[in-house]
Ligand code: SF4
């Protein structure tokens with residue numbers, strides 16, 4: 001599989017400690033799961049507790065929970081991380097953190113598989129590496145191998161790294177419980193070979209845990225992509241989902257949230273977010289409440305630097321420059337990157353073939369770009385396989401918007 | 416605070432089209448320097464040529480580059496109706512000067528400048544701008560320019576010898592010499608006239624101004640590969656294919672490895688492979704496509720070298736294969752989906768290779784029987800030596816029998832005096848056409864010379880005399 005070594009820029013945001021900003025006066029909860037619109041199950045004026053259901057993804061019966069207790073003050077359009085304005089529940093935080101139900105489980109391995117799957121659904125656990133995919137779906141079938149994704153291959157991002165550094169033992173406990181409940185034989189924790197912080201964090205405890213292996217992967221982008229990981233770690237390929245080969249891949253932050261769900265039967269209410277990039281004065285990791293408007297936090301920490309800035313929801317490769325900084329933190333948002341616009345010298349496709357060589361999905365972006373209006377030809381070029389890693393646009397010496405073209409082609413083919 | 420709204424990725428590699436083209440130009444610099452050193456400095460120092468006259472190769476390169484730049488600018492200005500600034504910028508961005516320089520480098524040292532300009536102009540306008548400009552063209556513009564020159568004015572291109580070489584070596588280029596020996600022969604016949612293989616390697620041989628120094632071409636190639644500037648797969652496979660095919664042929668004709676090395680080091684093979692076949696716009700994008708492209712180029716070049724009277728083969732091969740690039744890429748895309756899709760293609764290629772080799776060996780067999788046929792037709796009665804002159808007294812079978820004296824000086828035929836041709840019918844035609852003069856003129860490429868129509872027998876009898884004497888002289 002192809003891929004490319006990118007300048008990681010991780011050191012920028014790991015020198016300082018995590019700062020806690022988890023008491024916003026207002027939280028904003030977009031009624032979205034990934035790019036799917038969800039139903040609203042609350043209205044202005046209603047009192048909510050932490051964990052109350054305020055919305056639902058109806059096709060999967062997958063709830064959206066309130067991250068705080070307080071009063072719903074409004075439902076209005078807010079800027080979402082895909083750059084669009086979406087319906088969002090606004091809650092005034094009473095700072096009391098009143099829970100729907102207080103519950104502490106002493107032995108977190110004492111769940112049956114069915115209870116476990118149901119718990120993940122009820123607690124609305126979803127992929128925190130960016131996919132926002134409901135986690136309970138991954139555990140529905142039989143599972144033999146668990147791969148914990150601590151690769152974090154996008155440049156600038158260090159939120160997962162910080163979590164591993166602080167919570168390695170809890171994460172290992174969570175993995176053990178998940179393995180026992182699902183009867184999983186082996187677990188691999190995949191990390192980037194040059195990321196010694198993650199390795200050392202787990203090394204300290206890993207001897208005490210059976211069947212959990214630390215697995216270094218190459219320092220290339222997108223080594224953290226599911227298909228890539230399964231191939232590198234296990235040497236096998238699958239057609240559409242890892243479940244076909246009885247494998248589950250979970251982001252390390254998701255594993256940590258599963259621990260919270262097992263122990264306290266609670267959903268995701270906080271997460272670590274990296275704020276980094278040359279366009280920001282103090283690159284840092286922060287602990288924030290889901291639903292925080294990140295611009296209020298950013299104002300407290302530091303200031304923007306430079307001209308022609310981009311405010312990117314996510315990392316520089318996969319993220320969107322959303323054109324403003326009033327961004328709401330969701331559980332899938334691992335980072336905000338603030339960098340200056342690149343000055344590109346755009347030209348015709350010179351035919352160098354680099355985009356084809358680099359594409360991890362083995363498709364041919366240059367030809368998709370050239371035939372983007374020819375639906376018949378597009379079908380032969382398989383744009384639907386694209387994972388939107390952005391490497392094609394990254395390497396193109398003529399600086400063409402190849403990923404955008406492939407995305408358009410994807411839509412056309414599906415029509 | 417205002418932020419830019421844009422789709423990602425938001426970081427880009429720091430390579431760009433113009434950086435790639437600049438590196439390409441850097442790689443050409445040593446080759447240009449050598450072209451000027453060999454064809455200007457040496458000529459000025461050792462042959463009696465004037466200063467300005469000696470600089471001719473430099474002017475060729477300048478004229479090639481300027482013509483393509485100016486003609487593309489004018490095209491943007493006049494045909495596409497841009498203002499002058501935009502036209503100049505667009506012309507800069509379409510990197511026309513590279514084709515202009517490449518064209519000059521594959522031309523012989525004595526070509527008139529207007530002809531360089533003509534080739535550069537047609538290459539740029541017909542080969543590139545009419546297709547829609549940079550990135551859209553199917554054919555390599557430099558090669559198309561070369562084709563236009565050789566198709567319309569091949570007689571004006573001049574000899575591949577610079578003034579110094581005309582004084583010192585004369586005769587044939589390595590490849591035309593090889594052809595005169597019907598592609599077989601010993602090291603002494605094929606390589607020794609040019610010193611040894613090392614001379615071919617460093618470029619101490621006659622040829623187009625930029626093609627001869629294989630050493631410098633290899634150094635440039637390494638630079639281009641390290642800096643990730645070109646598709647290295649194509650030249651590698653191309654040259655390897657030529658090596659392997661000629662190696663098999665060398666086994667057939669009982670020659671050593673030198674025979675394959677000779678093939679690789681002579682003519683424009685390395686230059687074409689490194690600088691022309693890798694032109695990003697006119698070569699495949701997919702890896703499998705590039706492999707097939709290189710393979711096909713190798714096969715076609717060997718076929719052209721052995722089966723046609725044009726021993727060069729490289730330019731023609733590349734130009735022809737330009738047309739097949741979309742096909743190779745189509746196969747390449749299929750192979751990316753599933754490598755098993757190309758089994759048929761692999762089998763086809765193996766068959767093509769086998770058929771090619773059979774064809775070539777068949778032709779070589781025929782050639783050697785031609786040589787014994789020649790022996791039965793031409794008889795050398797006597798050889799008189801007179802200082803560095805030799806006079807061969809020969810008879811040759813045509814319609815009847817021709818008797819002649821052939822005067823040779825420094826292995827070159829100077830005159831043919833016909834002593835008796837009474838039995839020949841239609842001898843008038845031969846004389847009217849000044850055919851004897853033509854035969855002497857073309858003595859190094861005698862197979863290319865057509866017979867006088869209506870006097871084929873007599874014409875061939877004359878040609879056979881030349882062949883026979885040439886072979887005797889080379890011994
Ligand atoms: S086509 Fe898709 S998968 Fe391939 S490099 Fe581009 S964005 Fe990545």
Ligand code: SF4
Pocket residue numbers: 348349350351352353354355356365366369392395396397398399400402700
């Ligand atoms: S990387 Fe850009 S210039 Fe190169 S082949 Fe792909 S689209 Fe064309």
